Each structure stands twice: as structure tokens, then as C-alpha cells.
Amino acid sequence: MTAEALETCPTTRSAHTENRIEISHVSLRYFTPQAEILALSDISLTVEPGEFVSLIGQSGCGKSTLLSIIAGILPPSEGKVYVGAQQVTKPSPRIGYMLQQDYLYEWRTIMDNALLGAQIQGRDMKVARDRAVHFLEKCGLGRFLDQYPKALSGGMRQRVALARTLTTDPDVVLLDEPFSALDSQTRLAIADEVVDVLRAEGKTVVLVTHDIGEAISMTDRVVVLSRRPGRIKSEHAIHFPSVPSGRPTPFEVRTLPEFNMYFNTLWDELDVHVEG
Ligand code: ADP
Numbered sequence: 001m002t003a004e005a006l007e008t009c010p011t012t013r014s015a016h017t018e019n020r021i022e023i024s025h026v027s028l029r030y031f032t033p034q035a036e037i038l039a040l041s042d043i044s045l046t047v048e049p050g051e052f053v054s055l056i057g058q059s060g061c062g063k064s065t066l067l068s069i070i071a072g073i074l075p076p077s078e079g080k081v082y083v084g085a086q087q088v089t090k091p092s093p094r095i096g097y098m099l100q101q102d103y104l105y106e107w108r109t110i111m112d113n114a115l116l117g118a119q120i121q122g123r124d125m126k127v128a129r130d131r132a133v134h135f136l137e138k139c140g141l142g143r144f145l146d147q148y149p150k151a152l153s154g155g156m157r158q159r160v161a162l163a164r165t166l167t168t169d170p171d172v173v174l175l176d177e178p179f180s181a182l183d184s185q186t187r188l189a190i191a192d193e194v195v196d197v198l199r200a201e202g203k204t205v206v207l208v209t210h211d212i213g214e215a216i217s218m219t220d221r222v223v224v225l226s227r228r229p230g231r232i233k234s235e236h237a238i239h240f241p242s243v244p245s246g247r248p249t250p251f252e253v254r255t256l257p258e259f260n261m262y263f264n265t266l267w268d269e270l271d272v273h274v275e276g
Pocket residue numbers: 030031032037039057058059060061062063064065066228
């Protein structure tokens with residue numbers, strides 16, 4: 001499915017850029033019976049292999065639209081997206097997409113839910129089973145393999161959804177507000193685990209969030225989109241000079257002086273107004 005799902009780019013690209021995402025001059029118009037809506041305008045962005053980038057912006061600025069385009073679900077009106085050397089024209093097993101809702105099937109066990117994507121893609125189920133167990137265990141769900149989703153909390157359910165996404169071994173992982181349905185403590189707890197698992201796998205990650213703190217603490221670069229039509233307003237590389245060795249965990253980041261500095265900058269960039 002990979003080969004036909006993606007068209008080869010005419011230019012030669014080296015193998016180590018395989019997981020790079022290149023978004024080139026992407027615009028998107030929605031057509032409704034009443035109007036034409038320009039949702040995204042001339043977006044160009046490169047995400048390097050293994051890099052974590054977050055997209056932030058006000059509700060309705062086109063974050064989910066852009067993620068759907070990268071996922072190959074929505075063709076752009078103009079522009080192109082590449083993952084490695086291949087142009088994205090359809091959904092592909094190389095691109096994992098995790099949404100706000102966990103979409104677990106209540107009648108399937110946790111293990112069978114985690115295997116769902118691999119099953120749909122016709123993967124080698126022995127390999128998939130090993131991977132599913134590995135990720136469920138890493139996410140602290142080793143004791144729940146034979147249980148049903150109703151036994152789990154919201155945070156645990158999202159971790160099953162993450163394990164399911166990773167079981168299919170995509171090169172690129174797209175996360176659309178994956179924690180927004182969770183309470184704030186659970187979000188903090190899950191962020192560390194999720195970042196840990198994704199970094200260990202070396203995935204290239206795009207995280208959509210409207211939570212500035214989540215963006216700063218979880219990703220290497222924050223991209224701010226303007227109000228509709230979504231354009232790239234600014235980009236902010238996130239560094240922590242106060243921690244000279246290694247990268248602090250999302251939880252630790254929130255205690256650092258750089259966190260407040262980035263928070264204030266991004267707050268101004270987002271230009272948040274309370275309506276009414
Ligand atoms: P975000 O994820 O940043 O909240 P979306 O990408 O969901 O924003 O939507 C961007 C804009 O496009 C919004 O104004 C939304 O109303 C509009 N939009 C989204 N999907 C459709 C659609 N299927 N038809 C028409 N307009 C849409």
C-alpha cells in the first residue's frame with residue numbers, strides 16, 4: 001500500500017531524509033453551498049526527521065485542516081506535501097494520525113484495540129502483537145491487555161490510542177489535540193510518557209494543540225498560525241540553556257525560567273481575546 005499511496009518525487013533525496021515532512025506552498029479552500037472559505041494560505045514548513053513540531057493557533061485557524069492534508073486525507077487546493085522523497089496523495093501506513101477522541105471499540109479488549117490499525121493494514125500480526133505489547137507496557141498498561149476500554153480512565157484510553165498508532169510503526173506521527181479531553185493533571189502526567197515513547201522511537205512528530213504550555217514543554221519548535229486564513233505567523237525554536245545536559249522532561253520544563261519567557265512571547269503572538 002505504501003508504494004501506490006505515495007508518488008515518488010522526481011528529485012533524488014538521500015535516505016536519511018526519509019522521515020522529513022516538507023509542506024510547500026499549501027493553500028486550502030473549503031466550498032460550502034453559501035461560500036468559499038480560504039482556510040489555509042501559502043503554508044511552507046519543513047519538519048526534520050526525528051523533530052517534534054507543534055502547531056498552535058486560535059480555534060478555526062486551520063490546524064486540523066493542515067494535519068489532514070499532511071495525513072493525505074484532504075488534498076490541498078494548491079501546493080504539495082512530501083514525506084521523505086514521496087509526495088503525499090492519499091493516506092499511507094507511513095503516516096500515523098491520532099485524534100482528540102480515542103475511537104476505541106468498547107467490545108474489543110485493550111490488546112485487540114491496539115492491534116486494530118495493524119489488522120486493517122494487513123501487517124504481519126506476530127510482529128504487530130509484539131509491538132502492541134511493548135507499547136502498552138511502556139505506557140503502563142501491561143496489566144490491562146485482556147480488559148475492555150470501559151475499565152480505563154481517559155488518560156489510559158488515550159495511551160491505548162497512542163500504542164495503536166505506534167504498533168503500525170509509522171515514520172511520521174500526527175497528533176491532533178490528543179489530550180484536550182483530559183483533565184489538566186492527567187495531561188501533565190501523560191505528556192512525559194508520550195514524549196518519552198515517541199522520542200525513543202525516533203518519530204517525526206507534528207502536535208496540534210491550543211495549549212501553549214503543552215507546545216513549549218513537548219516540542220522542539222512551535223509554529224504559530226494566524227487567524228483564518230491560517231498563515232505561518234512565526235516560528236520559535238525551543239531551547240533550555242539553563243539545563244546544559246540532556247533535554248528536560250515536559251514536567252521539568254514547566255519549572256524552568258525559559259518556560260515563562262516562551263509562554264509570554266507565545267501568548268502575545270496568539271493575540272488571545274475574550275469575546276463579548
Ligand atoms: P482548527 O483545527 O484550527 O480549529 P480547522 O482546520 O478545523 O481549524 O478549520 C479551519 C476553518 O475551516 C474553520 O473556520 C472551519 O470552520 C472551516 N472548515 C473546517 N472544515 C470545513 C468543512 N468541511 N467545510 C467548510 N468549512 C470548514
